[in-house]
Amino acid sequence: MSKIFYETAAIDYANAAPHIGHVYEKIIADFLARFHRLDGYDTNFVTGTDEHGEKIARAAKNAGQEPQKFVDYVSEELFQPIYRRLEISYDDYIRTTSPRHRKYVQEVLKKVYDAGDIYYAEYEGLYSVGSERFVTEKELVGGVLPGDSEPPILRKEANYFFRMEKYRPWLVEYLKEHPELIQPVAYRNEVLEMLKEPIGDLSISRPKDRVPWGIPIPWDDQHVTYVWFDALLAYASSLASRGIFEKYWPHAWHVIGKDILKPHAVFWPTMLKSAGLPLYKRLVVHGHILAMDGRKMGKSLGNAIDPVVLLDKFGVDAVHYALLRDTSLGSDSPFGEEIVVQRLNADLANDLGNLLSRVRTMLLKYCGGVLPAPSPADSEIARHGVALAGKVRVYVDELKLHLALEEALQYVRSLNKFVNDAKPWELARDPARLKELEDVLYTVVEGLRIASVALEAALPTKAKELRAALGLGGFTLAQTETWGLSPQGTRIPQEAPILFPKLEAKPAPTPEAEALEPQAPNGLITLEDFAKVELRVAEVVKCEKHPKADKLLVLTLNVGDHTRQVVSGIAQWYAPQSLVGRKLVLVANLKPAVLRGIESQGMILAGEDAAGNVVVVSPEKDLPPGAKVR
16 A cells, blocks of 8 residues: 655745745745655645735735736746745645636535535624734734734624534544644644633635625625635645545645644634545644744844845755754744854765765775775664664654754764774775775765765755765665665766855844944934935836846836836835836935846835835825926
8 A cells, every 4th residue: 555645835825925934834845745755655745825815905906906916926926936946846836716726615615504514694803904814802912913913903794604613622522532633742732722712603704895805605696705714725625626635635734834823723624524524634833933033033123034035145955954954843943044054064065065075086086986896784884874764754753854854964974984984095005905995985875875865855956966976866765774775886977066065154243243333313314314315206117027036126217307227126016017107206316236237226115014015105196207205
């Protein structure tokens, strides 16, 4: 019987560009998918974008676009390109605006409705616009739902409700009988604590006259489906629409962030139970990525990590490895560029890359670039090597991914020590010790083969390149449990690139250093200083994406008596065509700057709303291009 693994990463809400939290989650899920493939599982991995709801309709309006065009842009131009760059190995990318998903949602809604678990009622309560759901006073901290930027509002409306409370006793018992369902265990305990009190019924629709952007309720076209009832079903609709639901669904793992625990651990199981569908096998919950000082990251705090910049600087494998190696799944973890540099230099360049370079040099010099006969399988290094897969499997099953990587790196370090102790350069001086020399070199190559497979889920491109530099191809995890599978007579390439070039660490400024920098008292400027800024009305005559930067737009502006070219970081909020013809406010006397190879002759003004969406500033009345803003 074949081993089967189905995994989803949370589908991303398509109202803004991806941030480091999105990237972290997809890298965790990608690691698990790759590892299970290496371990012989028939694996299917799904992610996608959640594209309906009130927030998206509002973000589209702010961008001057229809919702469908807006989500097309966010999904196809922002999320999917960065996941392709990251080598995220999903098998399907499900979008909730797709016809296949819409059809499945309406089928499940009808099934739950026919079971008597949906009713129509009027409700008044606190409504979180940020989370798009009604909330209770108990959920608020300081009057705000954690994760929201503004307090909930009092709202009264008639909606369809799902009888969620009906299933609370069943869910409590199920969680007690299946302690492995939610991992790490702290989150299972958190859910059980939630379920000690009544959870109420779940509003699953919104009036179409208020929120037109959603999947229509199949028996009432004046209502659209509430975003969570829509989005959660994407995990199942991906399989059902491909005709493989029965095969994969019983083996489902969901990877999510802790901020969406309740919908996945309470809403989702009760929905599945009502619809007569099996529950998922495991819910894997990760923590947040924090700034190095332990603070929450955010654009307004100036400490956010741009994943595109991270990839440009360090490459795919270093980003994957550092995020997995320096975080503990389930906990919040500080992260910054200095961590990537440290891991790249110490683990990847020094330990792994240097060992590869050493053994290649010696094979070319002492063996003519040809791999000798296998070394004995009873050495300590060989025994340690064939046991590595089993140790790594245990850590992965326990979701201690950082320890799985550390175990593999410890083996690489033992190979380095083995070389230093065996001194093959001395053995090469004595022809009588040729067999000893060959055994040492074969042992290192075979050890690197084993280590590269153990690390491959975290090094999606470099593990293969490492083996290619030794003339080797792909192997399964099971094939690392046998010593001697690197074929005798393999000829290694004469040339091979340096896998991990070392980088100079650029330390982050300390608070003490920042305090010494000259600052204006209280951040105030004089009227004379402000008068130096020249603001002009400018009309956008052309706008296109920057050829080298996903987050930049290149705008050509009519400023009255001439045109200007301005580069602006607003691509995640505006499609280029939506800005053509609009009038903006330009800082006209700013010194030109070159941004990713293109000169910017000024800056356009923009603000940020409570949800973090950037909105360009436009004159209230129709002023001519070039008009001075006072």
